Amino acid sequence: MSIELGHFALVLSFALALVQMTVPIVGAKLRNDTLMRVGEPAALTNFMLVALSFTALTFAYVQSDFSVLNVWENSHSAKPLLYKITGTWGNHEGSMLLWVLILVFFGALVAVFGRNLPLSLRANVLGVQGAISCAFIIFILATSNPFARLDPAPMEGRDLNPILQDIGLAVHPPLLYLGYVGFSVAFSFAIAALIEGRLDAAWARWVRPWTLAAWIFLTGGIAMGSYWAYYELGWGGFWFWDPVENASLLPWLGGTALLHSALVMEKRSALKIWTVLLAILTFSLSLLGTFLVRSGVLTSVHAFATDPTRGVFILGILVLFIGGSLALFAWRAGTLTAGGLFQPISREGALVLNNLILTTATATVLIGTLYPLLIEAVTGDKISVGAPFFNLTFGPLILPLLVVVPFGPLLAWKRGDLWAVSQRLFLAFGGGLAVALLVFILVDRTSVLAALGTGLGVWLVLGALTDLVIKSGLGKVAPAVAFGRFKGLPRSVFGTALAHAGIGLTTIGIISVTTLETERITAMQPGETVEIHGYNLRFESLRPFTGPNYTEDQARFVLTRVTGKAMGEVMSAKRFYTARQMPTTEAGIRTIGLSQLYVSLGDQTPNGKIVVRIWWKPMVTLIWLGSLIMMIGGTVSLLDRRLRVGAPMPRGKAAAQGARA
């Protein structure tokens, strides 16, 4: 019964979303307060209903209820409980339900936190959110219903794709979806503004925190996905320019641009129309990502099923929302008033440059991702656009952006002094240059890229610190005063510095792994030793082991320094999942400082040896540590109190608060 109740809750949620989509928007048009207020309870109830529905599905997974088609296709009674739960969204139907759950979650958040928004703006925003939910719930019900039943029920399920049975899967999709779907709020605000024909001052204050929250989650989702691919796929690669990865990178680039342009809009009321357009584009890229991944247009781990009706359906949703919103933009953008003016050399100017480069980079990635699809559709030829294309186009675009990042926060609003800022950044520049020279002389004299890239990363980190130092006046005023000022700095300043430093760290990680990595591939038998980067790795034993739903051959390696110092063991395994008859590799990873030793097992050779691949990956952890620091920076910035919306309150109360602050 719980399953059918979950199914019914989803259907009911669709009906309610219809109401949420129409009544508040009609109310806003007619200026009828009562009708406008319907959006709020509808959004909250919708969240409750979809949460109920999702819980019912999870429950069916936990109980191995194979009378549910989706559970039978993707679960197995022997699977550990954790993977039964995460299996709920490890498949097409369940992940779409998660998508909708997060969508209505954001709708409910807008309803709760938006009580102090102008009523008509809130009504329109919730109406647009309702429209998106409607489209996706009907998509689920019509083409990918997770509650389809099997009668009679089989006794055993088909198991989840083994490479998805991993803790990474538990975290990666929900984070990614929180990011994707989080941009829907900015989108709804943009559409609401276009419908109303005016941009409130509250608009900018609202769009930024929501975009920031979505951006934090998306950053985390991408980093998590990249780390998961790194340790689970067994080749030690962290980014493959796979179309599916690009599908998540596109909204990230768009979202980063939106974040910065929303900043200009909030502070200076400039770039209003551009920000609206970016909000639309960013969510459109999220939808496009969903389409690419879910339609089965791309074959990869993520395309759980290939079903043309689904593709056509999502394409319809895509055309409706992207086409509709852009048409609305073309029609109504004229009614919005343009904002303040500024000199080219100014904080605004720097942010415009940021936006220009980021949108161009987005377009580049978009072309690289869609071009093969287009070629295949037109001529039938299958081509693949891989890393070389992106390295040659995306790299040269994004590197100059990274070079100028430290200048941005130091420039003054409206009109800045580039020369003064350069002087202030002199130390940071010197530090970057020194590190580049050191890398060139001490580490690798053949790779200029390694030296320059590491220097660039250091320049970014030091540049971010310089911003903090200068804003707190360290070195100019007494240390005590400087410390007082440092503590008093707005959190958004720390957020900016952290996020920019994080980018620097990630850059160092990426550059050093791609240029300085060393690799050994050799056939080994127990007792043999191989040397890599100053470490000896001795193959100790190969033993069979039986897990809950797999069997594996575990290889134990003993790691010592060349000097003889023992470093402990590394375990690497080849797994075989019996239900799906599928082998996977479990890499053995040993973190030493910021670098990692990566051991992965290949096939057995006829003479009884086993192929072992060993990589030395210098500074590789910085890639994800940097992302983590970016996320922390975003969170710090999000916690800044001035991002809150100014609410109209009784005069006395507002004044009292002003006095306290």
Added chain:
Amino acid sequence: MFWILAAILTFVAAVAVLRPFAVRGGGGEDAIAHDIEVYRDQLDEVERDAERGLIGRQEAEQARAEIGRRILKVSQIAEEQAERQTNQRLTRLTAAIAVLAVPLVSWGLYTITGSPGIPAQPLHARIAEQPADAPIDELVSRAEAHLAESPDDVRGWQVLAPVYMRLGRFGDARTALRNIMRLSGETAEMKAALGEAIVGGARGMVTAEAEDVFLEALKLEPGEPKARFFLALARAQEGATADAQAIWREMLGDLPEDSPWHAAARQALVRSGDAAASSERLGPSEEDMAAASDLSQADRQEMIEGMVAGLDEKLRENPQDLDGWRRLIRSYIVLQRPDAANAALKRGMAAFGRDAPESLELQGFAESLGVAIE
């Protein structure tokens, strides 16, 4: 129960839609007041920044002027502040449509997509219900799917027939046995089994049809014990107990002690009231019980072996199936037939060619199971 909960959910949703209509709105909020409030906050912020020395005096002055300009601009916008005349009829009409749409759309859609009749079937509950049948069910459905594709696979039918008997699916058992005889010729054993299936279908009554089949079995092999046993049972059911007992005694005489039909005949004699037999033994002995469970153990083994043989056969026809070879080798190891596993490995490698990557992979796999080519 389901419908009650569904109705409650619908009610909650309808209430959510109706709530704003029930609560009288507390007057229109003013978008412009909002804007001015936001700008006032920004002014406060500029003051704070200026106090801390984060921005210079001149910058602060400029910012103040800028925000002041914005406030002026907003105030100047003469928004039509005309009283919002709430059209009562329109409001009520919308409320009615909205609140009707919720149950109509949801119940309408659910009748199309839902299956309210199917209860939830958590696995642990199902296993608790039918512990023994659980794995067999699955084997049967798999075998059935296979036979639907290749109905001429005699091994498949041979595997399924006894399983159907045990599951009480006598009609299916008859089909399976007829298929076996169609494909591999008639034997006494099969005829007798068919007869037993007919008896099972008739709830234990030895019908005339069954009797004919048993007689045919005896024609093919005069001593066939199962046929003799059931023909005796037929006599007993007619009331000719003496005739029945005569046959059973005869079976006790000429069947070896360890034959399952020896025990069955003795039990039948006891039940039919033969004093001599009952004084000999009262009820089934422990040995009988053991024999019976041996029988099912043997049947089970036979079933597994049948499936493995089927796989073996399939690989003869289609040897380019790496996964199939892996499964076969593993099965032979499980059945503790290392020679057969070794032979399968050799055949598999021959099929791919000795130096093909598949062969090497297969060899590696076999070695991991302890099968080595000498």
